[in-house]
Amino acid sequence: MSEQILLEMNHIRKEFPGVLALKDVSLQLRAGEVHALLGENGAGKSTLIKILGGIYSKDSGDIFIDGKEVSINSVLDAQKLGISVIHQELVLVPHMSVAENIYLGREPMKGTRFVDFRKMEEDAQKLLDSFELDIRSETKVSDLTIAQQQIVEIIKALSFNAKILVMDEPTSSLSDKDVDFLFDNIRKLKKAQVGIIYISHRMSELKQIADKITVIRDGEYIGTRDTEAATTDELIAMMVGRKLTNYYTRTFGNPTKKVLEVKNLTAGKLLKDVSFHLNSGEILGFAGLVGAGRSEVMRCIFGIDPFENGQILLDGEDVKISNPEEAMKKGIALVPESRKREALFLAQSVKYNITIKALGEFIRGIHVNNARENEITKKYVDVMAIKTPSYQQTVGNLSGGNQQKVVIGRWLATKPKILILDEPTRGVDVGAKAEIYSIMNDLVKDGVAIIMISSELPEVINMSDRVVVMSNGRITGCLPREGLTQEKIMYHATQFSTPDR
Amino acid sequence: MNNKTTNAAPKGRTLQLAHNPIVTFGKENLGILIGLLILCLLLSFLSPVFLSKNNILNVLRQVATNLYIACAMTMVIILGGIDLSVGSTIALSGVITGGFIAFEGLPLWVAVICGLLAGVVVGAFNGFLISKTTIPPFIVTLSTMNIARGASYVYTGGQPIRVMSDSFNFIGAGYVGDIPMPIIYLVIIVIISVLIMSKSKLGRHIYAVGGNPVAARFSGIKNSRVLFFAYLFSGIMSAIAGIVLASRMFSGQPTAGQGAEMDAIAAVVLGGTSMSGGVGKIGGTVIGALIIGVLSNGLNLLGINSFWQYIVKGVVILIAVYVDFLKKGKGK
Numbered sequence: 001m002s003e004q005i006l007l008e009m010n011h012i013r014k015e016f017p018g019v020l021a022l023k024d025v026s027l028q029l030r031a032g033e034v035h036a037l038l039g040e041n042g043a044g045k046s047t048l049i050k051i052l053g054g055i056y057s058k059d060s061g062d063i064f065i066d067g068k069e070v071s072i073n074s075v076l077d078a079q080k081l082g083i084s085v086i087h088q089e090l091v092l093v094p095h096m097s098v099a100e101n102i103y104l105g106r107e108p109m110k111g112t113r114f115v116d117f118r119k120m121e122e123d124a125q126k127l128l129d130s131f132e133l134d135i136r137s138e139t140k141v142s143d144l145t146i147a148q149q150q151i152v153e154i155i156k157a158l159s160f161n162a163k164i165l166v167m168d169e170p171t172s173s174l175s176d177k178d179v180d181f182l183f184d185n186i187r188k189l190k191k192a193q194v195g196i197i198y199i200s201h202r203m204s205e206l207k208q209i210a211d212k213i214t215v216i217r218d219g220e221y222i223g224t225r226d227t228e229a230a231t232t233d234e235l236i237a238m239m240v241g242r243k244l245t246n247y248y249t250r251t252f253g254n255p256t257k258k259v260l261e262v263k264n265l266t267a268g269k270l271l272k273d274v275s276f277h278l279n280s281g282e283i284l285g286f287a288g289l290v291g292a293g294r295s296e297v298m299r300c301i302f303g304i305d306p307f308e309n310g311q312i313l314l315d316g317e318d319v320k321i322s323n324p325e326e327a328m329k330k331g332i333a334l335v336p337e338s339r340k341r342e343a344l345f346l347a348q349s350v351k352y353n354i355t356i357k358a359l360g361e362f363i364r365g366i367h368v369n370n371a372r373e374n375e376i377t378k379k380y381v382d383v384m385a386i387k388t389p390s391y392q393q394t395v396g397n398l399s400g401g402n403q404q405k406v407v408i409g410r411w412l413a414t415k416p417k418i419l420i421l422d423e424p425t426r427g428v429d430v431g432a433k434a435e436i437y438s439i440m441n442d443l444v445k446d447g448v449a450i451i452m453i454s455s456e457l458p459e460v461i462n463m464s465d466r467v468v469v470m471s472n473g474r475i476t477g478c479l480p481r482e483g484l485t486q487e488k489i490m491y492h493a494t495q496f497s498t499p500d501r
Numbered sequence: 502m503n504n505k506t507t508n509a510a511p512k513g514r515t516l517q518l519a520h521n522p523i524v525t526f527g528k529e530n531l532g533i534l535i536g537l538l539i540l541c542l543l544l545s546f547l548s549p550v551f552l553s554k555n556n557i558l559n560v561l562r563q564v565a566t567n568l569y570i571a572c573a574m575t576m577v578i579i580l581g582g583i584d585l586s587v588g589s590t591i592a593l594s595g596v597i598t599g600g601f602i603a604f605e606g607l608p609l610w611v612a613v614i615c616g617l618l619a620g621v622v623v624g625a626f627n628g629f630l631i632s633k634t635t636i637p638p639f640i641v642t643l644s645t646m647n648i649a650r651g652a653s654y655v656y657t658g659g660q661p662i663r664v665m666s667d668s669f670n671f672i673g674a675g676y677v678g679d680i681p682m683p684i685i686y687l688v689i690i691v692i693i694s695v696l697i698m699s700k701s702k703l704g705r706h707i708y709a710v711g712g713n714p715v716a717a718r719f720s721g722i723k724n725s726r727v728l729f730f731a732y733l734f735s736g737i738m739s740a741i742a743g744i745v746l747a748s749r750m751f752s753g754q755p756t757a758g759q760g761a762e763m764d765a766i767a768a769v770v771l772g773g774t775s776m777s778g779g780v781g782k783i784g785g786t787v788i789g790a791l792i793i794g795v796l797s798n799g800l801n802l803l804g805i806n807s808f809w810q811y812i813v814k815g816v817v818i819l820i821a822v823y824v825d826f827l828k829k830g831k832g833k
Binding site (some may be wrong): 018025304324325327328334336341342343344345346348352356359360363365366370406410485 | 696697700701702705708711715716718719721723775780
């Protein structure tokens with residue numbers, strides 16, 4: 001890290017009709033520095049990044065790059081100034097090759113009419129090789145892993161001669177192994193004197209990769225800390241504006257009553273001989289790398305995907321579940337991995353989203369019992385502590401944490417005996433995370449059995465009674481809570497792992 | 502940035518207000534309601550007959566058949582689909598009803614039921630293919646559009662089938678008191694559609710499947726049933742429109758209903774339903790269809806050449822959708 005200040009954003013203010021998104025936020029980024037931007041969902045991180053990237057214009061405040069004041073009015077301006085933003089959702093074209101994606105819109109030409117594909121692929125290959133990536137430039141992007149796609153995005157950004165790189169939650173869909181791969185590459189960028197603004201909700205990551213951390217809350221600058229000097233508790237307190245005394249809430253009982261037993265579940269190449277059981281009143285963690293088959297097991301149990309062999313026993317009874325509705329009737333609920341893609345009706349209200357599974361309780365034919373509908377909504381908005389201005393609020397306008405609570409609330413409204421949570425806290429800010437943990441704890445106290453798939457090891461370790469670890473479609477370990485460590489889990493998670501494509 | 506409400510439960514009063522269907526209706530459709538009002542005001546100054554009872558009933562009768570179809574089309578479009586076959590189904594059900602009376606000498610009620618069945622068959626076929634395969638609705642209904650149109654020509658040999666029957670004519674041209682029959686069907690169909698969309702489980706499932714099919718499946722909704730229903734409903738509504746039109750013209754015509762799908766889609770889009778699915782209301786579609794109807798009527802009253810009417814219609818649709826785009830754009 002050098003002492004040269006690359007980017008300075010001073011007293012940035014931005015108001016939207018009715019909302020003051022940024023009151024007064026400042027940020028200093030040095031060349032070769034990874035600067036984390038930390039804040040709860042809705043704190044104003046995205047707005048700040050969008051101003052830097054030229055998507056929004058600021059109302060007041062100054063931006064300096066290399067000591068010169070600049071004005072950024074469009075994405076093109078930002079690019080010319082060497083600013084590149086890598087958004088949370090990848091924006092590569094899946095059916096095009098890596099080379100085509102990197103040079104999209106500025107392809108090298110043969111003469112004036114024809115694209116020089118050979119030169120394009122060679123140039124792209126040079127870039128890929130400089131990152132020591134085992135990727136051919138003519139490979140289709142859709143054949144790459146998510147982590148590899150992310151690196152391609154970064155390479156694409158750098159090929160614009162970017163010196164300021166913004167990464168918005170780059171690890172939210174990566175497994176731990178892929179995260180290491182990404183971090184290795186980020187360290188290379190640091191050496192090349194690129195300044196990186198890094199947004200993430202995962203505290204443990206920041207310790208590994210960030211040099212400095214700036215916290216913003218409710219559109220206001222709270223403070224900047226050196227990562228080495230900062231403690232997690234201090235940062236969380238800065239983010240939420242209060243002290244979270246108990247981040248992980250868990251009272252452990254002694255669950256022994258089996259509610260679910262899965263025997264020898266086998267499905268194609270994805271799952272091989274998966275057996276485990278679940279007790280009422282426990283949280284069973286499911287750990288493993290992305291693609292290990294954890295979600296697939298749950299999809300079989302929930303009747304979304306078929307399986308060839310194996311048995312599912314509920315309370316000791318062999319059951320056949322061929323669609324989600326049957327699963328629901330048997331008291332199983334599944335909160336899927338991707339809330340936006342698989343769970344939410346974003347254009348609809350909070351009320352609609354919470355009650356969509358409980359319609360039978362208040363609609364008879366064409367008679368809608370509005371009072372009952374509101375009662376149900378109120379109950380789960382309260383239980384989940386969903387922060388929403390009204391029940392009519394469009395779900396798409398809520399923060400990630402509150403959206404996740406809406407999804408969980410919807411499933412609680414079906415009064416499940418078995419609750420399957422697939423990555424329940426992904427993309428959720430710390431305050432909401434702590435609340436979700438405490439709700440999970442309340443549920444198991446009431447005898448609900450919870451399966452929690454999670455790629456965040458601290459979460460798995462602190463919340464689970466037992467942890468099942470999967471690798472390459474198989475169960476490689478069922479570990480008790482006592483003596484659980486990240487290393488132990490990773491050891492089992494990598495037992496059968498195939499090398500990266 | 503979106504909220505700082507620590508107290509999760511909203512106040513009771515806001516809920517009460519939000520529940521009043523008339524207030525909600527007005528709020529949601531403010532733009533096009535104002536548009537319709539201005540249009541009516543303007544025309545009432547420009548043409549003395551515009552506000553006469555006869556003319557108003559005339560407009561409503563013109564609008565009626567388009568609205569039968571547009572109500573179903575609203576559901577189809579909310580589901581993220583499209584039904585291009587409605588115009589051809591109008592012709593098919595019209596010629597079958599007419600033919601069964603004139604050629605086969607069947608009793609009126611049998612012929613009408615057969616005409617309706619034609620709509621059921623087309624709708625069910627669309628619904629089956631769309632719900633059970635991944636062929637896009639555009640392609641499926643484009644095919645059935647051609648098949649149904651062709652079938653109408655084949656059956657009639659390309660000639661209109663005349664039906665000189667007063668009782669048949671009553672279906673589409675009769676009155677109960679002062680009210681023309683098509684308007685009576687219209688009221689019934691709109692009420693049924695509104696009840697389905699706002700009060701029934703089916704309606705909520707339509708919004709769910711249209712808004713996020715994956716999430717709907719994960720929630721245990723049977724997507725294929727919902728899709729099948731919408732296309733079936735669309736087929737039946739087209740058949741009703743077809744029979745009413747045939748009855749009014751004393752003949753089943755194989756050329757009937759050409760472009761009807763576009764009028765229906767225009768009404769739906771004017772009414773604020775999103776072509777990408779998940780959002781929309783029958784109420785908006787009703788106003789949308791009224792705007793199109795009043796506009797045509799007004800241009801006729803003012804003696805404007807019907808060729809120009811197409812251009813005006815196109816421009817009005819663009820303006821309305823553009824205004825809507827601006828309104829939504831502001832929020833971002």
